[in-house]
Amino acid sequence: MRVLLIGSGGREHALALGLAADPSVDFLAAAPGNPGIAQVAELHEVKATDPAAVAALAVELAADLVVVGPEAPLVAGVADAVRAKGIACFGPSAAAAQLEGSKAFAKDVMAAAGVPTAGSYACTTADEVARALDELGSPYVVKNDGLAAGKGVVVTEDREVAERHAADCGTVVIEQYLSGPEVSLFVVTDGTAAVPLMPAQDFKRLADGDEGPNTGGMGAYAPLDWAPDDLVDRVLRETVEPTLAEMRRRGTPFAGLLYVGLALTPDGPKVIEFNARFGDPETQVVLALLETPLGGLLNAAATGTLAELPPLRWREGAAITVVVASKNYPATPRTGDVIEGAEVPGVIHAGTARRDDGALISAGGRVLSVTAVGGDLREARDAAYALVDGIRLDGAQYRTDIALGAVEKRI
Helix, strand or coil, X not given: CEEEEEECCHHHHHHHHHHHCCCCCCEEEEEECCCCHXXXXXXXXCCCCCHHHHHHHHHHCCCCEEEECCHHHHHHCHHHHHHHCCCEEECCCCCCCHHHHCHHHHHHHHHHHCCCECCEEEECCHHHHHHXXXXXXXXXXXEECCCCCCCCEEEECCHHHXXXXXXXXXXXXXXXXXXXXXXXXXXXXXXXXXXXXCCEEECCEEEHHHEEEECCCCEXXXXXXXXXXXXXXXXXXXXXXXXXHHHHHCCCCCCEEEEEEEEXXXXXXXXXXXXXXCCCCHHHHHHHHECCCHHHHHHHHHCCCHHHCCCCCECCCEEEEEEEECCCCCCCCCCCCEEECCCCCCEEECCEEECCCCCXXXXXXXXXXXXXXXXXXXHHHHHHHHHHHCCEECCCECCCCCCXXXXXXXX
């Protein structure tokens, strides 16, 4: 099988590693890729959000399967353009990707499907924002309605901060705050059949102790030994299946990766958000534990044959990833700093590039996802932080408490 992977981040490097390890994949290309992906895939230049350009590249490479990693190309219609060329594509249509592209759209789908989620209001004016904040109260949850690269959400007890974020965004969704531990569940689907992956937990705040601003994610781990035994079955029954049915009813079936962000509230699991693709950095830990060949799984979803796939197989043990971010992230990250010690197994590249002299340099906010697997979570955690200790990046930021609460049985 000839596979073309679209994207250039840590999620895409993790996907590339999984695809390259699949015996059924005999050719792997990535566009535009990064220096880490270049170790396992042939790189090609393309503007990932240009549907015609991506489709043309897929035809040129005689791809059997295109896997679209990031959300922006999906919302732009890349999957539609690829499928129009007769090539299988893992990723939802532009219409279905609105589950992530518009928070208001996702809320409308959830309401129609009876999905448990937070009460909310879609607001376009300052008066609407004020009324919603008054009614829903503190802590205030204010979400940019559109795509914001994982940084469009503000959760704060400061009314002024909430109002300022709403004004900066334009159209926003203001939600009731959901208390309880957060869980990410990935579901691979062909629009009808749904195959859940292993639940994971990520860490959105920049600093230890869940302090500092929200980020795209500073680390993750799996499995979640503390989660309820019936969590996955319950989320499939109460959330995933009704959502997929509602999308089919609307004539826009969702096929690809449905990311369900959950809060485990005292009233049960409730949806915080949907995404239309693999989450980053949870992908790094979930795929590290997946034993079932990745290419075959994604191809089954892309070709409508997911129901025929045998049950997934998982490796024993646990996995953890620690994100190493650049100086000033998540504001305006500093780039161009030399990175040492990052070209070793377990270090997944996200925001990296090659300088003309061959040196590896930082090229984004979240630079590396340092990932390790161990017999248990403590062993995986020790191994991941040992890898972090071997990396040199001036001004690097990373959390030292990823998965610590789970290891110490505080969650």
